[in-house]
Amino acid sequence: MSEGERLTELAKRRGFYFPSSSAYGGAAGFWTYGPQGAALKSNIEDAWRDRYVVKEGHQEISAPDVMPEPVFEASGHLDGFDDMIVECGECGATHRADHLVEDNTDIEEAESLPNEEVMDLIAEHGIECPSCHTSLADQPVDNFNLMFETNIGPGSSSPGYLRPETAQGIFVEFPQLSEYARNQLPFGVAQIGKAYRNEISPRKSLVRVREFTQAELEHFIDPEENEPPLAEVEDVVLPLYSVADQQAEDGGQRELTVREAVDDGVVESEWVAYYLGVSKEWYERIGVDMDRFRYRQHLAGERAHYASDCWDAESEVDGDWIEITGFAYRGDYDLSKHADHSGEDYTVFKQYDEPITVERATVDPDMSYLGPEFGGSAGAVADALEALAERNPDAFDDDEVTVEVDGESHTVPVEQTNFSVDEVTENGEHIRPHVIEPSFGVGRIIYTVLAHAYETDEVDGEERTYLDLPPEQAPTTVGVFPLMDKDGMAELATDIAGDLRAAGLSVTYDDSGAIGRRYRRQDEVGTPYCVTVDYESLEDGGEAQRASESASGDEPRAGTVTVRERDTTEQKRLPIDGLAETLEQLSTGDRTFDDL
Numbered sequence: 001m002s003e004g005e006r007l008t009e010l011a012k013r014r015g016f017y018f019p020s021s022s023a024y025g026g027a028a029g030f031w032t033y034g035p036q037g038a039a040l041k042s043n044i045e046d047a048w049r050d051r052y053v054v055k056e057g058h059q060e061i062s063a064p065d066v067m068p069e070p071v072f073e074a075s076g077h078l079d080g081f082d083d084m085i086v087e088c089g090e091c092g093a094t095h096r097a098d099h100l101v102e103d104n105t106d107i108e109e110a111e112s113l114p115n116e117e118v119m120d121l122i123a124e125h126g127i128e129c130p131s132c133h134t135s136l137a138d139q140p141v142d143n144f145n146l147m148f149e150t151n152i153g154p155g156s157s158s159p160g161y162l163r164p165e166t167a168q169g170i171f172v173e174f175p176q177l178s179e180y181a182r183n184q185l186p187f188g189v190a191q192i193g194k195a196y197r198n199e200i201s202p203r204k205s206l207v208r209v210r211e212f213t214q215a216e217l218e219h220f221i222d223p224e225e226n227e228p229p230l231a232e233v234e235d236v237v238l239p240l241y242s243v244a245d246q247q248a249e250d251g252g253q254r255e256l257t258v259r260e261a262v263d264d265g266v267v268e269s270e271w272v273a274y275y276l277g278v279s280k281e282w283y284e285r286i287g288v289d290m291d292r293f294r295y296r297q298h299l300a301g302e303r304a305h306y307a308s309d310c311w312d313a314e315s316e317v318d319g320d321w322i323e324i325t326g327f328a329y330r331g332d333y334d335l336s337k338h339a340d341h342s343g344e345d346y347t348v349f350k351q352y353d354e355p356i357t358v359e360r361a362t363v364d365p366d367m368s369y370l371g372p373e374f375g376g377s378a379g380a381v382a383d384a385l386e387a388l389a390e391r392n393p394d395a396f397d398d399d400e401v402t403v404e405v406d407g408e409s410h411t412v413p414v415e416q417t418n419f420s421v422d423e424v425t426e427n428g429e430h431i432r433p434h435v436i437e438p439s440f441g442v443g444r445i446i447y448t449v450l451a452h453a454y455e456t457d458e459v460d461g462e463e464r465t466y467l468d469l470p471p472e473q474a475p476t477t478v479g480v481f482p483l484m485d486k487d488g489m490a491e492l493a494t495d496i497a498g499d500l501r502a503a504g505l506s507v508t509y510d511d512s513g514a515i516g517r518r519y520r521r522q523d524e525v526g527t528p529y530c531v532t533v534d535y536e537s538l539e540d541g542g543e544a545q546r547a548s549e550s551a552s553g554d555e556p557r558a559g560t561v562t563v564r565e566r567d568t569t570e571q572k573r574l575p576i577d578g579l580a581e582t583l584e585q586l587s588t589g590d591r592t593f594d595d596l
């Protein structure tokens with residue numbers, strides 16, 4: 001069994017995730033998170049929120065999943081969010097053409113190639129339909145838009161789309177969000193939510209799906225003035241695989257600190273470098289194996305339409321590198337597009353420290369001249385003259401000035417434009433912020449964390465599978481078991497489970513089957529600690545404890561339980577009194593099991 005298959009089997013058997021709607025035959029690319037998976041997902045999202053919202057001081061929003069068509073006309077998704085599709089002439093199955101080329105040749109980034117070249121490569125390499133093995137030579141390679149379309153309200157007059165990235169819900173609301181940030185740059189807006197892509201070939205369980213959760217941060221900055229707090233992460237060592245290294249004969253991944261990566265120009269944007277550093281520490285925290293992890297820079301042909309530079313965090317599973325997060329420098333692409341398409345103001349007013357006096361060139365064209373001369377184009381000619389005066393006042397130095405309107409040149413005598421240059425006082429200017437975007441795919445991170453946590457060893461002569469998840473991420477922190485369901489052990493164990501839950505720990509109570517089997521069940525879902533109540537627990541725990549409990553008005557309760565650590569399977573006897581606090585300290589790393 002491959003690593004991925006082994007994981008999918010465990011995920012289904014133990015309730016991490018499984019294919020959705022299977023009672024009705026299912027639909028590829030849709031997965032349900034079971035109880036363990038939903039808890040793991042929520043722990044990872046909480047850890048993300050803690051690092052990228054709370055610790056960074058950003059704001060979080062929650063925007064709708066469905067957005068009207070004009071949003072995606074402006075964002076470029078309607079025209080440009082396509083994958084290459086090839087349909088089998090025999091069985092009608094559709095496949096992602098670039099992936100077929102990558103799977104059957106040495107070419108690594110076929111999506112950057114033109115459709116015709118991909119079609120030629122399919123013929124040249126004799127690539128067959130993976131479903132029925134008929135040759136795909138001469139089958140056309142077309143573009144397929146990945147957005148799910150819907151209608152907003154009855155009828156089809158108001159088309160909408162399920163958002164293909166959560167980011168657009170932030171960009172569209174920029175004017176409002178900027179006001180909440182008192183128009184002070186830099187500020188960041190984060191969102192954790194669903195994104196939808198009608199992938200041509202969903203594959204590898206959570207890796208390529210049609211509905212998934214993204215955790216995205218859009219950090220709006222003034223590119224002229226704002227700098228990231230690079231010193232906070234400058235010593236973090238990044239495993240970097242740059243474009244130059246990917247293209248060099250003997251190139252490979254290099255280890256550079258954040259500071260070195262910036263100083264050597266390997267990572268161009270300090271902001272991108274900052275988030276690479278922050279994220280490296282975060283991935284370690286949630287259990288990604290750093291020996292199976294790298295940052296790879298996008299080749300020019302791979303970059304999304306909005307990005308001027310992009311690095312992916314990639315994890316290795318089953319010998320394949322999976323993109324788990326994209327770190328893109330989006331510039332002012334999105335805000336400019338939404339400003340152009342909506343006519344709204346997507347700028348921030350940047351106040352100067354001191355007012356400044358500048359020379360301002362203006363025109364006040366004589367419409368009684370422009371009207372008869374240019375007819376229906378007169379207004380557009382006037383606008384073009386105004387724009388030209390602002391952009392290039394020297395163009396008005398001669399007797400005549402020429403402007404282009406809809407591809408046609410119009411020449412106007414300068415005296416008819418009433419051109420003048422005046423001194424004006426300015427308090428500030430409108431600027432369009434730039435955006436740095438770390439965009440995390442939560443499902444792929446879950447897949448990575450589970451794959452990297454999967455361990456086997458031998459315990460009592462039997463093979464054991466366990467997940468060495470960090471306690472903070474584990475779906476359950478403590479398993480509580482009565483050794484037997486008699487003589488009051490179950491009652492005491494139920495009480496202890498209740499107390500631990502009341503203290504905020506995530507607890508599973510299990511009284512079925514042999515104790516060894518119960519340990520194995522918890523090992524397989526990564527529960528870091530198990531507590532067993534046995535006969536000794538029912539005995540008096542000692543005068544001191546009894547006295548303190550009586551003094552506090554609690555029922556006196558007996559002494560100790562066995563606490564077992566998952567990875568070492570080591571067991572220790574600990575007093576019930578203070579158990580919640582001890583387990584809390586263990587799970588946050590404030591104490592180690594050895595210290596007990």
Ligand code: GAP
Nearest residue numbers: 165167207208209212323324325326439441444
């Ligand atoms: N807003 C930028 C953006 O959406 P992306 O690289 O297309 O960028 C970001 O997606 C992340 O979302 C990826 O790094 C990946 O983890 C996740 N992702 C994208 N498509 C996915 C899919 N079909 N299934 C699962 N996760 C996906």
